[in-house]
Amino acid sequence: MPIADxxxxxxxxxxxxxxxxQPLSExxxxxxxxxxxxNTPHLSRERLSKYDDAxxxxxxxxxxxxxxxxxxxxxxxxxxxxxxxxxVASIAPARLVGPLRVVDKTAETAADPGYLLTAQDLxxxxxxxxxxxxxxWVVFRTGWGSRASDEAAFLNAGEQGPVTPGPDVxxxxxxxxxxxxxxxxVETVGIDAGAAGGFDPGFPVHNFLLGAGRYGLTQLANxxxxxxxxxxxxxxxxxxxxxxGSPARVLAFVxxx
Numbered sequence: 098m099p100i101a102d103x104x105x106x107x108x109x110x111x112x113x114x115x116x117x118x119q120p121l122s123e124x125x126x127x128x129x130x131x132x133x134x135x136n137t138p139h140l141s142r143e144r145l146s147k148y149d150d151a152x153x154x155x156x157x158x159x160x161x162x163x164x165x166x167x168x169x170x171x172x173x174x175x176x177x178x179x180x181x182x183x184x185v186a187s188i189a190p191a192r193l194v195g196p197l198r199v200v201d202k203t204a205e206t207a208a209d210p211g212y213l214l215t216a217q218d219l220x221x222x223x224x225x226x227x228x229x230x231x232x233x234w235v236v237f238r239t240g241w242g243s244r245a246s247d248e249a250a251f252l253n254a255g256e257q258g259p260v261t262p263g264p265d266v267x268x269x270x271x272x273x274x275x276x277x278x279x280x281x282x283v284e285t286v287g288i289d290a291g292a293a294g295g296f297d298p299g300f301p302v303h304n305f306l307l308g309a310g311r312y313g314l315t316q317l318a319n320x321x322x323x324x325x326x327x328x329x330x331x332x333x334x335x336x337x338x339x340x341x342g343s344p345a346r347v348l349a350f351v352x353x354x
Contacts, residue, residue: 103350110353117282117330117347119245119318121167126248126316128165128286131258137163164342170280170334171288171303171313175341178308185340188312192279195232197328197349198222199320206239206262210253213265213290219272226326234280234330235272237264238320241284245316252286263290266301273305280332281306282314282347317347327352 106112119125127137140162146152164185165171173182200222206212214237223229239262244251253260262285264272269289272281281288281302288302298304306313314332329350334343 106352107350113351113353115319115322115328115349115351117317117319117323117349118168118345119242119316121162121344124246124248125167126245126251126286127163129252129254137165140166162344164337164340164344165315167344168316168318168347169314169342169344170332171307171315171342172340173307173310173312174339175313176300176303176307178304179310182307182310184338185334185343186336186338188334192232192312193332193334195234195279195330196230196326197234197236197323197330198226198229199236199238199323199325199328201238201325202262203238203240203321206241210262211260211290211292212239212262214263214268215265216267216271219268222325229275229277231277232279233277234282234314234332235278236282236314236317236320236323236330237262237284238323239284240321242316242318242320245284245318253291258294259291261285261291263288263293264302265290266296266298269301269305272302273309273311278311280312280314282317284317284320285315287315288313314345314347323349323351324354 123140127139130136142158142160145157147156172185173179174184289300293300331348332345334345337343
């Protein structure tokens with residue numbers, strides 16, 4: 098049976114598990130919006146006990162952080178166009194596991210940190226690697242994950258605003274309208290490009306993708322270890338009732354080469 102084959106492949110090393118999750122801590126970068134918009138806090142923690150009088154045999158803390166902190170999932174209700182859609186807890190488990198496609202624009206992003214993924218890029222990927230399968234998550238590989246330990250470099254904000262890669266308007270529409278795409282993932286702080294607030298419509302990935310009942314996935318790690326095709330992704334957010342998003346542990350099952 099297929100599960101037995103997967104277990105055997107994991108045991109003999111012909112399939113490896115790649116952790117696509119950035120570490121979550123007080124130094125994890127978070128999105129910074131301009132005034133007058135409200136901002137999410139960095140993660141903070143308060144000690145309850147640590148093998149002391151308040152808890153002699155156990156240690157535990159209280160965590161404070163936003164739903165959209167670190168490697169996290171965006172649910173449809175995160176955006177006004179998806180406000181009648183699913184919260185995090187309502188997402189069917191089968192939609193959180195599926196084939197993985199990786200569109201690699203690392204070289205282009207190295208030359209232009211604000212590189213915009215185009216619909217033609219996505220069409221070229223399908224032409225080279227075959228049609229995208231039902232239930233697929235598409236990851237936009239840019240190399241941006243290498244900046245994740247430095248918030249200033251990660252957000253890359255200047256006088257004209259943040260400069261980070263992401264899809265243009267037509268690529269955003271393409272992703273949202275493709276019948277076989279479940280979600281779209283990036284290495285950056287958000288699923289839209291840094292300049293996307295000035296697009297028409299603004300923030301088109303959020304606008305189109307979440308409005309179409311699909312999902313976003315941000316701040317991925319180790320995207321350079323993923324093949325263009327052939328991997329399986331597992332996205333595991335908290336089952337948060339009324340959640341607009343949730344930090345997630347994201348894993349990929351990758352055939353060894």
